Amino acid sequence: MIFLNYAEYDFRFINVYYRNRLSDLLASALNVRAKDFLLDLPLSMKSDYQPLVSALKAEFITIETAREIKKAAKNRQQQPSESVDSYTKAMSLLYGATDLPEEDKLDFYLDGLKESMRGRVTVLCPKTWKEAETMASQIETAEAKGLLKNPMVASVVPTPTLYPVPVM
Numbered sequence: 001m002i003f004l005n006y007a008e009y010d011f012r013f014i015n016v017y018y019r020n021r022l023s024d025l026l027a028s029a030l031n032v033r034a035k036d037f038l039l040d041l042p043l044s045m046k047s048d049y050q051p052l053v054s055a056l057k058a059e060f061i062t063i064e065t066a067r068e069i070k071k072a073a074k075n076r077q078q079q080p081s082e083s084v085d086s087y088t089k090a091m092s093l094l095y096g097a098t099d100l101p102e103e104d105k106l107d108f109y110l111d112g113l114k115e116s117m118r119g120r121v122t123v124l125c126p127k128t129w130k131e132a133e134t135m136a137s138q139i140e141t142a143e144a145k146g147l148l149k150n151p152m153v154a155s156v157v158p159t160p161t162l163y164p165v166p167v168m
Contacts, residue, residue: 034056034060037059037060038056041055057098057099061098065098066098066099069094069098070098070100070104072094073091073094073095073100073104073105073108074104074108074111076090076091076094076108076112077112078112078113078114078117080114083140084113084117084133084136084137084139084140085137087112087113088109088133088136088137091105091108091109091112091129095129102128102129105128105129106126106127106128106129106132108129109129109132109133110122110126110129110132113136117136117139117140120135120136120139121135121136121139
């Protein structure tokens, strides 16, 4: 599981020249089983990022590993001094390691945000976790620039006033 997180993250930054050598670069870091699997893949899968990651996920992510990743995503909380960008990168790595439904991604992302940020983003009703991430980043930037005076004010949804109904 850890291998896939790092491999997926690192391979995104390899330039076009090295994409033709993905399997060679990857094979040097793998155990025997994974190396054999990689060498048996067709060249078209080995030389393109997305098919390679999909093949590795299909072969090495078990149902149990997928459950562990889902649990990690569900329990991940933004730390008090952690920026939205840092939190988002961590969640993105977890989401990239398995195929979670978009609804779960959104719920886990919102649930893990700091309380004041969660309230502000939830009120805006994002439909995807990427929308929520964009909203959270914009709110964090506005807070840093002092454009939002009291961070707790926007996170509290006012309770409607209930008036007694006269009985006739």
